[in-house]
Amino acid sequence: MRLEEHYLELYRGLRLRLTDRQAEVTLPELSQLLHCSERNVKLLLRRMRERLWIEWRAGLGRGHRSRLTFAVDPESMLAAETERLLAEGRFQEVMALTERGAFTDEGAARMDVLLREAFGYRLQPGSGTSAEGVLRFPAYRIPAALDPAYTTRRTELHLLRQLFDTLLVYDELSGRFRPGLAHEAERNEAGDRWVFYLQKHVRFHHGKPFTSRDAAFTLRRLTDPDAGSPYASLFAVVSGIECLDEHRLLVRLHAPAPYLGSLLASPAASIVPAELPADFASLPVGTGPFRLKRPNARGLILEAFADYYLRPAHVDRVEMWRWQPIRSNDGAVRLEGDNEVGELNFRHYREREEAALGPRWREVERIDRGCKYVCLNLGKPGPLNDPAMRACIFRALRDPAFVRQLGGNRGDFADTFIGYEEANGQAPYSDTGKVTDAGTSTSTSTGTGTELTGRMQTEWIVGARQAEPAEQIEPATTVVRPDRPLRIVTYPGAGHERDAEWLEGRLVEFGIAAEVEQVEYERLLDEETLARADLFLLEQPVGEDAEWTLLTILANPGGPVRRCLPVSTEREVGERVTYALRHANRERRLRDLRAIETKLIEERFVVPWYRWRQTASFPQELEGVTINALGWADYRNVWFRAGLKDEAMSSAERITP
Template identity: 30%
Template sequence: MQAVQVERYLGLMQRFAEGTGVGTPIEVMLDELAKALFCTTRNAKLVLRRMEEDGLIAWQPGRGRGNRSRIVFRMEQDALALDIAKQLAGLGHYKQAFELLHRFGSGAAVKEGFNEWLTLHFGYRSETGEDARQVDLLRLPVNVPLVTLDPAEVFFAFDAHLIRQLFDRLVTFDAQANRVVPALAHAWDCSTDATVWHFHLRRGVYFHHGHELTADDVVHTLERLRTGKANSWLVRSVVAVEAAGARTVSVTLAKPNRIFDRFMCSTAASILPRDRMQQDEEAYWRRPAGTGPFMLKERNEERIALDANPGYYFGRAHLDGVVIAHVPAGQGIDSEYCWQRLALTHDVREQERDQDWAKLDSLLQGCSLLTWNRNKPGPQQSQSFRRAVDLLLDRSLMIQELGENRIYAARSFRPDAHSALRHVRSDGEQARTLLREAGYDGAPVTLFTRKFHLRDAGWIRTRCAEFGIPVDIRLIEGDDCRDPGVIEEADSILYSVVFAEDEVCEIETYEQAGSFVNAHMDPALLAWSLGRIDLALAAESPEQRRFLLEEMEDRLREEAQVLFLIHKRSNTAYKPELKGIALSSLGWIDFKDVWIQTDGAVPAHR
């Protein structure tokens, strides 16, 4: 039975059988039926006859013009909506499935039933592939949209995570060992003044479309990154990129940068194939090819499908594929199973969720924060006003009332060893005094944020209202988050930062085009910050560099340019037999090393 036919049936039932139900004859004019079906009376007759053939209705047309027809609905609305929603989701049409349930699922029972079905649909399972062989797939639901797969334009953590599945960088940062390790480059070196860097490429690394990686691909990638991209800050001091042979790249800088190899660990420095990009860049981004552990098989508004790269130079992934389903927010499906980072394993006979699941928690290296627009007229121009809002936002109360993954009050970008003990000061009386000093007249403040932060924004609005500050919340999503006009319109923006590469990501916060901190900073403060960054990059020791970066952070806090709010944790839950689960620095599951233990044996530790 076609989904479109069922949707027509459910629409008619909702329109004409409300309060009547199944099996009761209902008299209705054919013109009314045609109007409800959005077609002519002639086509309405055809549709109704097909519904009758499918066993959905019994229909007796009225005799003569103006006489009423008689229609009997035979299928229960909720049961039919649930059945078709499962069929749609099973075919990968998640958006249609959720929209259908949102429109026609009349009670909690149908949504509960769909949630139960999702527990078997999402997760890790073996299936028969198109060539009749068994394939191991991991299906994950997410409720954030993919904005871009272009490393040069990446801004959000989810986008960065997917880019890291498709592309590799010259080098990568090992957070546990706190050092840069080889990736596409097997070795690298720099001049004594850190202004000339050489990267030596591996042999036998191939892009997904079969082209072997050469120095020309690296040169093309870095030169493209210099052409006014959102992440051009990464190569701000680069004056020349040259191929010194087929497998050596030379990068010359205008100023010393002793952590330039750390810069090359950034997602934005992912290496692209010159041949495909120069042939047709627009076509390339519809199905980009990198050198990463997974290849893009399919991408649409409902799902992203990845296949394992069989020739991956660091070893093939254990999984055969990953399917990431976009579960739209606000469709009335509040499912405990629709977690962004949930990993499950299923037995087709299993009907109840096993309680003995393993859990993995990590403290995200970042925080939620609120940045004030110093480049727009409004009450936020007053430092006294900004400091007042900082003082009235009681972080401990926010954590207590909102709970979930909010864990520590923040006074800086990253949590540290003392975050669990730290209390960020809140003082309502002083906040009122500062509001008077600012001459605040009750003008409303526009607060822009994404759906992901809507609860936090609502809490901030309620808290500000207690002090006479009206807050107008406006939602932004997708490309709107990068629109300069949207950013300029906001008095303040609430969002989160997650530092995948520690110091480099911290510098990115100040320098990236479209970064909310960068776009909202007072010009003099921004210029001062960029000067401090140059000093930090030239610093002889990590301690000197850390001192300069913390000095910048201190000034943001002292001027209340940024209000640091909450440190959060990321977590996942999964069956014990699912192995290789680890949360990346971006807070997502690294797909490459996930595998299933099916024989009951305990793997040896190495």
């Protein structure tokens, strides 16, 4: 630790006892404050006196108190130390300083400015004569584990796409699957045996070559119920996996699965090495465009993988740092912000209340394809079995004033889990009653499958009695108030804290008492949590493939929606999902799955709430910035234009691939 850090630590420990920057102390006290021996304390004090940082008047005799006077402004020293560490690229140490806080409001504001200038895209000296492109941004949390078989949260799902590859890739623009680590695939006539031809000359980040053994291990782990993957039930259709040779993989199915592409292109099926390192969850190894440097509680660093089998990334390094509001010595937060959004320079979400961007800044925007939603727990007896109560909760959530009251980047109400209108301007299903493949008609008047879809609108197991339309229910007079508060269970982050607090207050306006409980994300669906919860406040991330998302919501008995349904309804959903997935035509599958989703929403078993307004704001020199389906920027395409400064280049003069 440098002498400046000892000085700041000394001031921080004594500041509450200071009078005119003076304090009476003993050597044992200073030894405890600085975590060193009394001998070392004397050496440190002597060095500080030599630099005229302190005045020291020693007490006479052992145990007598001495007088220590601070002569240098600690805020100036803190700022200078921050600037030095930033100049040396020691960002982790900078973040450690910010965690300890500033001493005054002015100091907090000064450190805020320094950090704002440090975040963003930077060109810095690299090896040889080349400059190194570094993208550095803040986040409210750093993911603890990135194992594809167990990952379900938005940030982690996004990072999987940077670290791993899948056998197939779903192309959101064309609506088709394209080759990934498998460059070709073929199936038998029955559709229950598939052979995948794998890419050659592909290596994992630790240098080992990718072979069919790795693909087989990945899929076997997902199909093994004892492995505990939340996706195991979705991959249960796989009956066997065989390596025909190093670059051919045979997959056997219990029955034809036309949706197999969605399984193999999902983040869960990201290919991992057959020999998993012991620290794989915290330091995963994939074949993707970036590899992970060892993360810690303060930050996470991705480095471009030079041996990536496709085009390597333009950016050399991506740094995500855990950002906490800087506090002054009175403990008040001086940096305004919210754990809901990323901030500063290159921002994934820019608050809509912020001032207009400067003339050299640009912005891209997208409405979240996923949503915030409330899942009503009808898996246990209670007041939510009353349809009038469910309708009341729906009305409480649909308050038009909630965006104004909560602020931030909250957007419009969501009516479905998936924002289909954001998928290239059209829904990935047909409303015309017809599909294009094989000229098959899906008119509701004919066909076994369409009869099922038609029945969805009138026949459904809902429990004790049929729900009335929510709009016709006056909650103040028709709802029987529960004899205990409803428990709203959620987890920290993603704006849940403020959302849950708002919902609690809103329900009180309807005469319904409620209380909020926060649990760790990993414990959301524990049996103990399910037994306590009445309402789950959750977020549904949605990737490029709508079918995969609907599978995770509706086809997974272990997911929150299925776990919270009445037993009879849960069984009914399972049967209808099984039938829907038999359709060879993707549009028919999606339409039937959406019919199930619609019915659950109509019965207020789940209530989609709102979608985030996602933006990325950045200097105009930064190119290739787009927001993906998960609401993050795809780092591989980001690059910095350092072209002619005195004259603009026309698009015709630029060389584009």
